[in-house]
Amino acid sequence: MAIELELKLMIQPEHLESASGFLDEICALSTCDEMSRQPTLSLMNAYFDTSEATLMEAGMALRIRAVNDQFIQTVKTRGSNRIGMHARGEWEWIVPNDQLDLSLLTDVPLPDALCDTSWRDQLIEVYRTDFERQVWNIKTATIAMEVVCDQGRVTSPYGEDRICELELELKSGHEMGLYQFALQLADRVPVQVSVVSKAQKGVRLKYGHIEFPDKPNAPATDLALAGYWYEVWLVYWEAMHFMKDDVLIQPVRHSMVQLQAYLPSYLVQELTQLDETFTQCLTVEEHLILKKLSSNRQVGMTMLMIGQWLNEQVI
The missing domain is CATH 1.20.120 (Four Helix Bundle (Hemerythrin (Met), subunit A))
Incomplete structure (x- = not known):
């Protein structure tokens, strides 16, 4: 299990080229071999839940991702609190195909609401997120991070929504370094902080309501x-x-x-x-x-x- 800590930024499609140019420039000016742009990925993701959104209500997301002829099953749970950031527990397994292997969930400490495992027999694909991902490995004086730019769609039987965002994921170092780098980016490119995950966008298509933080x-x-x-x-x-x-x-x-x-x-x-x-x-x-x-x-x-x-x- 890993704790994924990231800062997510909204960006409009017309500004993607400027953001990519900024990140390419950062890598080109660096003398560090670890600073580089990686190959672009096509990610196809199916998210599973019950028709009553049992997993979502318990704070868990379950998906199968297809990338580079490989299938990855992932569970994400609510992590420690970070204001305006995404901090989640994450478990990943390589699986042979696009079918869920629920036996792998024995490694995951499930929320109390999911201890009754009857929900496992009721899982269906509830929405998809399919997008192109550009990736940069960035290292500063204080942190190492992976910066990704995702562009695509969230789709479900209830409609679709656009994916157009940057994610700064901390790999090592102090998390405040994410903000320091994001401020450099925001000084060049119009971006805004987002607390809405791709999974939340998928759920929103069905229920139509905006999810607010608890007061x-x-x-x-x-x-x-x-x-x-x-x-x-x-x-x-x-x-x-x-x-x-x-x-x-x-x-x-x-x-x-x-x-x-x-x-x-x-x-x-x-x-x-x-x-x-x-x-x-x-x-x-x-x-x-x-x-x-x-x-x-x-x-x-x-x-x-x-x-x-x-x-x-x-x-």
Whole structure:
């Protein structure tokens, strides 16, 4: 079992070339042999659950991935808490074909909700994620990471959604190095922090609702409330683009206002300036608003600065 820790970034398709160019440039300028772009992969993934979403409700994802004439069965579970990051337990096995081998799950500490194993007889393919993956091995002074750029689709009987994202996965070193590198990237390319996984996108197609973080129970610390409003902000931002509805900029801005109450003054100033930028973006023609918002580098920079500060408080 491994703990996968990654920082996920939304990116619009028109900015992918700029992101790839930045990463290629980083590798080309390095004298380190470990810095390189890897061959592009075509990944085909089938996710399994019951019709009642038993695994999803228990915080587990089960899939078969086909890549390079090989099949890999993977289980992912909820991991330790990281604000605005993805930290999950992960188990992988090479299997002979695209059929699940449930006997392998004996190695996985299942959540209590799955101790009754009757769900195993009810598994069906519930959605697919099929995408092209570009891969870079990046090493900085503080960390080694794998940076991937995924572009493709999530599909299910209930519809489909776009995959267009960057993932920075920590391989060694201090996790704050992910934020430091992401800030360099965001200074060049418009990206925004995302807390929505591919699996969550697949589930969302069926149930149609946006998954929000759980609000901390009272009495909650300022840090817990800051983390909550930060992730609410990120969820609304992603939902605005998924639903293609710029009206959601209002709860986006409301979340930012709530978040300000728990941040140091220099980050409050960043949010205030960003809100002023949003006001300017909303003056363009309505059909251009989302493009204007998603092309603004200040959004991602501010998200990353706040995410970095929040995680520094809990490490």
